[in-house]
Amino acid sequence: MEATTRPEIPPGTLYMLILKTLARVGAMHGYGVAQHIQQTSDDVLQVEEGSLYPALQRMLVKGWVAAEWKQSENNRRARYYRLTPQGRKQLARELEQYRQVSGAITRVIEAV
Amino acid sequence: MMELFRRLQYLLNRRRFEQELDEEIRDHLERKAADGVQPDQARRQFGNVTLLKEDSRSAWTWVWLEQLSQDIRYALRTMKVNRLFTLTAVVSLALGIGANGAIYSFMDAILMRSLPVERPEDLAVLTWRARGNAPVVHSHWGESYDAPGGGVVSPNFPYPALRVLWENNQSFSALFGYVEAGHLNMVVDNQAAIVNSECVTGGYFGGLGVPAAAGRLIGPDDDRAEAPIVAMLTFDYWRSRFGGDPAVIGKAATVNNIPVTIVGVAAPEFYGVQPQMKADLFIPMAHQPTVRLQPDGREMFENGNYYWIQLMGRLKPGVTLAAAQAQLGGPLHAYIASTATKDRERAALPELWLTPGGSGMDSLRRQYSKPLWILMGMVGLILLIACANVANLQSARAAARRREIAVRLGLGAGRFRVIRQLLTESVLLALAAGIAGIGVAAAGIRLLLTLLATAEDGFSVNVAIDWRVLGFTFLIAVAAGVGFGLAPALQTTRIDITPSLKQTRSSDPRSSGVRWGFLRFGLSHVLVAGQIALSLLLVVSAGLFVRTVSNLHSVNLGFNAENVLLFNIDASRAGYKGAALASFYSLVESRLRSAPGAIAATSSDMPLVGGWTSRTSITVPGIPQPPEGQRGPNTSFTRVGASFFETMQVPIVAGRGFDERDAGGGSNTAVVNQVFAETYFPGRSAVGQHFSMGSGPNKLDLEIVGVSKSARYSSLKQQIPPVTYLPWRQVAPPRRIGELYFEVRTHGDPLALANTVRQIVREASPLVPVQGVTTQKARIDDTIRQERMFATLSACFGGLALVMASVGLYGAMAYNTARRTNEIGIRMALGANRGRIVRMVLSEVAALCVAGAAVGFAGVYQGTRLLKSMLFGMQPTDPGALAVSAGVLVACAFIAGFLPARRASRIDPMTALRSE
Structure with missing residues (x-):
């Protein structure tokens, strides 16, 4: 058993993280998305696969991302996800919301 | 919109979706391994793959729909496996529900259905009541009954009373009269046929608010002796005899050889105001003596001592029945007093008594309401027995499924999910029973109509299963299903998983129950004893009604009716x-x-x-x-x-x-x-x-x-x-x-x-x-049609009750002996012989019979007193009928109990002991 517990991804932000990742790197497979989030956050945020794939499926249903099977670098088939215009709009919405909320939280906890 | 489209696409390509998800996950794990994570550690981190897949899948579908279809599929499979259980439960419930549906439809048609007229609640039927037998009534054509509080009640009035009432009227917006004119020979286009007719005053259709479906209505101008004779048809008769031909309007016809003109057709579903008499033809009152070939009959319109016409009025808005009675009672009393010539006549004058008229005249109600209430009670008991059967079967099965449910709970199924699954089964069962019950109800209605139709009176009530009855039926079915599915479901899912998993089939799953002597009384025993009690009640009623008919058949006629x-x-x-x-x-x-x-x-x-x-x-x-x-x-x-x-x-x-x-x-x-x-x-x-x-x-x-x-x-x-x-x-x-x-x-x-x-x-x-x-x-x-109908129906109901109670008893005993296989094996290994085992099981049956019969006889003593007025030549506590009924019941109980007893006695001790 691990001695330390990793901080969890705040609820509700997983969509935003995935969308942002796809916006930055273009088409990417699930593993890549998880890796990217982990690396960019300096190993602070680790995406559980158990949440990642259902989230990707839900985003497919909502039409924020589209998926396509492609050959990957070492000649393996993988499902690549990319942002749709709808997803881009959703990302903007979520970022806006997140900024508002986190700004508000910051103001509350830093008030003397 | 697009989302719906995508979801539908998913439904069509399920298999590909699963494959792709599998591949994706495999790929993910391989990449992880390539990055240096140990495979088993990678998988552990991955968590529950099945759950992941389920979550992914649920993103695409409507979860409830998915689970419902799963539940239904599973329930159907279970029902198919337990065919006998399913059949017993469905048939029991269907018979119970169907019998109720049929009787309820009759109740509805006879007791509750109002006239198809405008605002039926405003109509009032005029009757009178008198102390003694009203000697001022010199002649009477119609009916009279014993009044509830003594004296006589009758709906027939002398014709001049109509004019007197109308002249003094402040309460009614319309007042009209009618009389059943019996069978008339009507010839149209040289085709003769006998028709049922009603003679009506000019204000009849206007007062009732019944419109014409074709042609015109009989109006006040037609109700004069010098007016040409006209006639109106009912909608049904117009359709059945003339195919709804509009050319019939204005046609010349003869009624009992008297020329008449057909001028109109009444609105559909109107057959006159007497629910048991389905009229075909309406004739103006003024021509009643003419068409009935009583040329000297004009006197009936003048004679104040001849009581024959029936009257109905429509209350003005805001006027109550009591107020109208108070207002018109005086003038009528004054008129009737003026027709009395002797002191003897003045001593017991008829007094006005208004009754609600919305359901038509109430002679049919009087005649059939008590029998129908009794039938209603009987079918209610049958439904109870059926429900007890289903409850018993459900709880026995729930007990048998404890292990299965414990396994499912142990594997992580939610309690609610398991309960919902059990409920789905119950509701499905109930729906099947409900649908079958409608069939039974339809057949039952046909049977009842045949039994009730009296050859000479053209008895006719429009009985059809209507939507309300249908809804009522389904409600009973679903309520029964949910009620009897829910209780065992709640009970079984509350179990502590571990002991249930350890538990073997033959040990006692029931922790509750009262020990009494060596017998263990649980829910199923109570239910079975209750069924025996209810069946006894029904079988005794059947016995009483059958004996009544046989008593009537053996009445000495005093003449030879054979041949x-x-x-x-x-x-x-x-x-x-x-x-x-x-x-x-x-x-x-x-x-x-x-x-x-x-x-x-x-x-x-x-x-x-x-x-x-x-x-x-x-x-x-x-x-x-x-x-x-x-x-x-x-x-x-x-x-x-x-x-x-x-x-x-x-x-x-x-x-x-x-x-x-x-x-x-x-x-x-x-x-x-x-x-x-x-x-x-x-x-x-x-x-x-x-x-x-x-x-x-x-x-x-x-x-x-x-x-x-x-x-x-x-x-x-x-x-x-x-x-x-x-x-x-x-x-x-x-x-x-x-x-x-x-x-x-x-x-x-x-x-x-x-x-x-x-x-x-x-x-x-x-x-x-x-x-x-x-x-x-x-x-x-x-x-004695009604008595025979009762004998037949109650014999059917009694038989039905017996069969259901036997099935219940059989089920309970079979389950009980299966549960005690181990114990019986030990008893036999210790030297008990087969006869002893059979006796042991049958003694349990006997105990149930005694308990059930004790309660049942108490019910019989109370219940059959209601039947007294319908019996002939015997008392409700006729010892012969009671003894025979009890004997039949005990015989059935022992047959039902003997089969499991014999099976128990054939248990091989070695097999039984090994069956752990």
Whole structure:
């Protein structure tokens, strides 16, 4: 058993993280998305696969991302996800919301 | 919108979706491994792959739909595996629900359905009640009943009362009258047919608010003696006889040979205001005597002592029934008092009594409401038994499934999910039963209609399963399913998983239950004992009703009803009058006598024991008139043809029967029965004595020429009244003869002569149709139709209850012995023989029977008192019926219990002990 517990991804932000990742790197497979989030956050945020794939499926249903099977670098088939215009709009919405909320939280906890 | 499209696409490509997800996950794990994470660690981190897949899948579908279809599939599979269980439960519930649906539909049609008229709640039926038998009523055509609080109630009024009430009216916005005019012979386009008719006053349709479906309504202008005679058809009759042809409007027709014009058709579903009589034709009241061929009948519109017309009114807005009664009671009282001439008459005058009219006249209610409530009670009990069966089966099965459920809970299924699954099964079961129940209800309604339809009265109630009944039925089914599915479901999912997983099939799953001696009483025992108690109640009722019918069948008639053909004709409607009519009937009678296969033939103005009565007051020399307001000497009478006593085989005990000497002219002769002779001429010979029938100008002086043995007159149930037999040939108007019944005694089967009889009448006159061909025996059976219906239905219900209770008992015992396989094995290993094991199981059955019967007999003692008025020749606590019912029940219980007992006794001790 691990001695330390990793901080969890705040609820509700997983969509935003995935969308942002796809916006930055273009088409990417699930593993890549998880890796990217982990690396960019300096190993602070680790995406559980158990949440990642259902989230990707839900985003497919909502039409924020589209998926396509492609050959990957070492000649393996993988499902690549990319942002749709709808997803881009959703990302903007979520970022806006997140900024508002986190700004508000910051103001509350830093008030003397 | 696009989202819906994508979801549907998913549904179509499920398999590919699963494959892709699998591949994706495999790829993910491989990449992880390539990055240096140990495979098993990678998988552990990955978590529950199945859950992941389920979550991914659920993103695409509507979860509830997915799970519902899963539940249904699973439930269907379970039902298929447990075929016997399913069948028993569905059939029990379906029978219970179907029987209820059928009886409820009848209740609805007879007791609750209102007239198809405008604002039926505003209608009021006018009746009167009087102390004693209202001597101011000199003649009465209609009905009267014993009032609940003593006295007499009747809906018939003298015609002038209508005018008096209307002139003094402040309460009604409309007041109108009607009277049943019976069968009329209507000829349209040279096609003759008998129709049911109602005569109505001019305000009838307007007052009821029934519109015309075609043509126009009968209005006040048609209700005048000098107006041309018009007629209206009911919608049904218009459709069935004329195919709804609009050309019928304005057509000339004849009714009993009187020309009439058809002017309109009433709105659909309106058959007149009497729910049991389905009218075909409406005639204005003013022409009633004309079409009924009573030319001297105009007097009925003037006579204040002749009570016949039925009245209904529509209350003005805001006027209550009580207020209307208070307002109109006075004027009516004043009018009726003015028609009384003697103090005796003034002592007991009819007083106005208004009753709600929304459901039509209530004679049908009075006649059938109690029987229907009793039937309703019976089917209610059957439903209870059925529900107990289902509850028992469900809980037995829930117990058997404890392991399965524990496994499912152990594997992580949510409690709610498991309960929902069990509920799905129950509801599915209930729905199946509900649908089957509708079929049973439809069949039941047909059966009831057949049983209720009386041959001669054209009894007709429109009974159909309507949507409300349908909803009611489904509600019972679903409530039963949910109720009896939920309790065991809650109980089984509350279990502590570990002991249940460890538990083996043969150890006792039931922790609750009261130990009493060596028996263990649990829910199933209580249910089975309850079923036995309820079945006992039903079986006893069946026994009582069946004995009632057999008692009625063994009533000594006083004449020979075997091998007698019965039919009636009415030559007066074909234009025969007076002497021509009499000689026509004589001709038919004598031809019948010489018909091949006939031994003897005679005629009468009513069938014997046909439920009809003609009664009149008499004056006997030496017998004083009674005190005021009481019934004086009177006699029932029948007018009969030649050789009546020989043909019906009624023995003459003194004097002679009728012969040629009584053929008319001369003096009036009569034969009286022994009851008459002993009542009015006690201690002396009645032969040669004189008495007179009726009063006033219609008074008839008679000489008694013979005394006959007392024979049943109108009903099997009533005491034989004093009866006078008169030859119809010598009875002068106004007691004219109209319709006549002919009785033909035959060598063999009477109905074999039916065609011969028709031929004879046709030869005598082709214009006279033969009606109601039947046998004397069948005619008598008709009068006890209700009793026979009850015997049949209650025998069906009793049988049904027995079968269901037996199934319940069998199920409980089979389950119990299966549970105790181990124990029985040990007993046998220790030396118990088979007989002992059988006795052990049967003693449990006996204990259940005793408990059930004890409760049941208490119920019988309370419940059957309600049946008292419907029984004949026995008490509700008839020991014979009780003993037989209890015997039948115990026999069934032991048969049901013996099968599991025998199976238990064949248990091989070694197998049983190893069966852990």
